[in-house]
Amino acid sequence: MRTDLAYVDEVYHFPGLWEVPSLCGLKLVRRPDRQVLVVTELFDQNPGTSVTNFCAELATRLTAERGLDPDKLVFVEHSPETGSKLESYAESFYRVSFQRDGARFVRPDWSELTRAEVDALLAP
Amino acid sequence: MKIELIYPRWKKLEGQTTFHLPPHGPVVMAAALPPGVELDFLDENVDPRDALAACEGCDLVCISMMLTSQVKRGWALADQLRARGLRVLFGGIASMLHAEETLAHADALFLGExxxxxxxxxxxxxxxxxxxxxxxxxxxxxxxxxxxxxxxILRDELYHHKGVRMVDLFHASRGCRFKCYPCAVAYLGGRSFRPRPMARVAEELAAIPNGRLFVVDNSLAQDKEWEKELFRTMIPFKKTWCSHTIEDDDEVLALAAQAGAWYVYQAVFDTSDFIRQRVKRYHDHGIAVEGTVLLGLDDQTEDSIRRLIDFLLEIDLDLAEFTVLTPFPHTKCRDDLRKQKRILSDDWDRYTAGEVVFQPKHMSPARLQELYHLAWETFYRDEPQSMKMMKLLQRAVARERALGTYRGRRRDLVRQSFGRELTDEERGV
Structure with a gap:
């Protein structure tokens, strides 16, 4: 399975559910009014927890580690093109909104975005 | 120390022939217990004993769960046992898939191997x-x-139907290098393929009296050289076995047939020539094929499902098993449907793979449920499932007679099915 890395600037390693070593792609773009995190599922390369299953924990963790402003965070989940014949493996983007419990992000809710909408979020 | 090991019951699929195979997880767990432990095993699916009564006086109750549709029963049992002051340890793959929920019902939870x-x-x-x-x-x-x-630890007589012993489950490897859309194996057993040493494989094969096996490895098509070595190791044991997919390679398939490959479970996901040829090549090597057909994928419309059912009849499958796409935890399928707000139920009792618990893309849930039933009915209309299974059994018997390994039915159990007396109607009286 080949993975499109167009929205990956670095591979981010994290302890997933039950501390299972896991990884995802990461792109962070800081704009004056928003801080956009694109988190990419790496399928074959990821030995552990999926991005979808861990998005609230990832948002919490990355906000703290990268010094992000939680009020300006735009969290985008990316499932990249893989070349599969199955429609379910077609590229997709979701903006994930969360509720807040102190410093923690909780209860994720997903809204689908187009690639153009993601590019607009990343643009200056 | 006295341990009661329980395998919870689950709801069986309606309208289908039910066979109870001896479970694998509990016998693997039992083998890992240290010496000196007194162990009793109770499979609620076949054992008429009361599980709560069987646990009285034991030091620990272990509940082994394989299926999502087992977990609610396992949790209910645990709640009752703990209310009686007993301690309960959960393990098995469904305990891993539902770990967070299981913790609420457990004194201890074992995750892993x-x-x-x-x-x-x-x-x-x-x-x-x-x-x-x-x-x-x-x-x-x-x-x-x-x-x-x-x-x-198995009560052998409970795994017979009309005197015929069910296959024993056996594994030659763990882990899987594939990560398939509806499957959680990558989460459970890891992405690295871990073959058992062949000496260990041979040791286990020699220890199984049953001549018929189900090789339950996730897929045998993990490594061609390993597969060939496995089949060469299996040949002297003269077993007859079914398995998941075998590598599509003439040399591998020929060795598999020599080693006793009886039938394979082959995923049939479209009506392509690739599938047609795949099935033909198994047949060319004398290996029967049970098509495993998943209904409800986003690519599928009502028309394409109907075409798929017709195709299954055309390609001369020996058996077919239909399931409905089910968003089991820790699968990409569940991730996708969750994001799209298409999961309609998290009642795990309904996660049988025979009930629609999500919103299909191109039809209503009710329509997909109808098509699921239509698929079973259409495929087995001209020749019922029991007849097709009998034909497969006859192939196994013929091979065993030729090899001199045929054991015959247990005469004392011919009027029973999984420990239960057959009715006159079931006996054809």
Whole structure:
């Protein structure tokens, strides 16, 4: 399975559910009014927890580690093109909104975005 | 120390022939117990004994769960047992898939593979320091530690239908290098393929009296050289076996046939020539094929499902098994449907793979449910499932007679089905 890395600037390693070593792609773009995190599922390369299953924990963790402003965070989940014949493996983007419990992000809710909408979020 | 090991019951699919295979997880777990432990096993699916009564007086109840549709029963049992003051340890793949929920019903939860680990757990229990979680999710034990499963804990007579013994389950490897859309194996057993040493495989094959096996490895098509070595190892044991997919290679298929490949479960996902040829090549080597057909994928419309059903009849499958796409935890399928707000139920009792619990893309849930039933009815209309299974059984018997390994039915159990007396109607009287 080949993975499109167009929205990956670095591979981010994290302890997933039950501390299972896991990884995802990461792109962070800081704009004056928003801080956009694109988190990419790496399928074959990821030995552990999926991005979808861990998005609230990832948002919490990355906000703290990268010094992000939680009020300006735009969290985008990316499932990249893989070349599969199955429609379910077609590229997709979701903006994930969360509720807040102190410093923690909780209860994720997903809204689908187009690639153009993601590019607009990343643009200056 | 006295342990009761329980395998909870689950709701069987309506309108289908029900066979109860001896479960694999419990016999693998039992093999990893240290010496000196008194163990009784109760499979609620076949054993008429009351599970709660069987646990009286034991030091620990272990509940082994394989299926999502088992978990609610397992949790209910645990709640009742703990209310009686008994301590309950959960393990097995469904306990791993539902770990967070299972914790609420457990004194302890074991995550991962058990070899070399249970002695320490029982030590903790004996010294009053049982931990809430034993987390070995990705810390796999050395594969050479996996010895022969302890099948002696099974009540053998409960796994017969009309005197015919069901296949025994056996595995030659763990882990899977594939990560398929509806499957959670990558989460459970890791992405690295871990073959057992062939000496261990041979040791276990020699220890199984049953001549018929189900090789339950996730897929045998993991490594061609390993597959060939496995089949060469199996040939002298003269077993007859079914398995998941075998590599599509003439040399491998020929060796598989020599080793006793009886039939394979082959996913049929479209009406392509690729599938047609795949099935033909198995048949060319004398290996029967049970098509495993998943309904409800986003690519499928009503028309394409109807075409798929027709195609199955055209390609001369020996058996077919239909399931409905089900968003089991820790699968991409569940991730996708969750994001799209298409999961309609999280009642795990309904996660049987025979009930639609999500919103299909191109039809209503009710329509997909109808098509699922239509698929079963259409495929088995001209020749019922029981007849097709009988034909497969006859092939196994013919091979065993030729090899001199045929054992015949247990005459004392010909009027029973999985421990239950057959009715006159079932006996054809």
């Amino acid at each position: 058990v070899e070399g680990r249970l002695g320490a757990v029982l030590e903790d229990l004996a010294h009053g320091r049982l931990q809430k979680v034993y987390n070995f999710m990705q810390a796999h034990p050395p594969i050479e530690l996996v010895g022969p499963a302890r099948r002696s």
